[in-house]
Amino acid sequence: VLESMTDGFVLLDRQFRVIRANAEAQRLDGRPSEKMIGVTIWDLWPGLEGSNAGRSYKLALQTETPVSVEHEYPVGGADARWFEARAYPSPEGLAIFYRDISDRRQAEAWRRKIEAELRESEEQLRIAQRAGQIGSFELFPERGKIAVSEEFCRLWGVPYQREFDTGTFLDQIEPEDLERISTGASTVDSAALEYIEYRIRKADTGEARWMARRGEVLTDSAGRRRYLGVSYDITVRKCAELALQTLNETLGAQVAERTAERDRMWRLSTDIMLVASFDATIVAVNPAWSQVFDWTEAELIGRSFLELVHPEDVEATGREAGRLSEGLTTLRFENRYRGKDGEYRWISWTAVPDEGFIHW
DSSP: OTTTOSSEEEEEETTOBEEEEOHHHHHHHTSOGGGTTTOBHHHHSTTSTTSHHHHHHHHHHHHTOOEEEEEEEEOTTSSEEEEEEEEEEOSSEEEEEEEEOHHHHHHHHHHHHHHHHHHHTGGGSOGGGGOSSOEEEEEETTTTEEEEOHHHHHHHTOOOOSEEETHHHHTTBOHHHHTTOOTTSSSOOGGGGSOEEEEEEOTTTOOEEEEEEEEEEEEOTTSOEEEEEEEEEOHHHHHHHHHHHHHHHHHHHHHHHHHHHHHHHHHHOSSOOEEEETTSBEEEEOTHHHHHHOOOHHHHTTSBGGGGBOGGGHHHHHHHHHHHHTTOOEEEEEEEEEOTTSOEEEEEEEEEEETTEEEO
């Protein structure tokens, strides 16, 4: 099955040496299996070890957790290609399945390029091409009239009819915003139809809404002008902007307050608190250590906590630390720790793993 797969497959031992490579892996790499077997993937593909993919493979092996990653790498002496890889822990070490996704990535890059070009030319597109649940209008300034679509009427809360006096809608705009709008004048220039945001009161419900308007002036070969535009509801966006502004104003104070609360708990708690790496090296201790064991912080940082554990408890403590390194939580564990006076004290622990450290 592996030899007939369209995915490349390599099986690694725990030192990341290739144990097996299927036919597709050899084709993608451009080397026969005898040139790959027994060689670490770091030597096969220089630069991989320090990459995101390399770190992901190490993490998968360390945590016994599958990972997926996309990475770019030159193969067979050719230009760099993109690969999609999935790594699964196995009894031997790590099984990696990967496929060439360069064509897909190229297509995505092309799509992004087209989208960027479309955004750049957005202002040059006709208003009709920007449609999407927006109301359209055409102004007739010399007659004081405005022709609108059915969707325009729905947004503004008025019964649909094709043409209105311009004042019908100007009367719905909040007075503070009305002075910035000149579309009610008997003559309209191009600047008068530039993008603008304003507030209205819907005619049917009296509800306050934020609206945006954008328009343009089209001139035909005979010099006749048409004033076309669109109007659309931006209330949700404006509310989000206001909420974000409020959040930004208060976030700093909230973070400072919560940090202070955490620091107070760390300093004042009578419970012994400890942060250590999975190899048992102490990273941080709270003041309760000095109160209970008489050790100072300087005497503990960088030291292995196993050195303080009673010899009869070292093996069980090591096993419990191993469980934590696998992502499990310790709800209650008891062992003996040596104080600076040489006496051992029984301690009941609760511990959780988080971001590569043990929090006891």
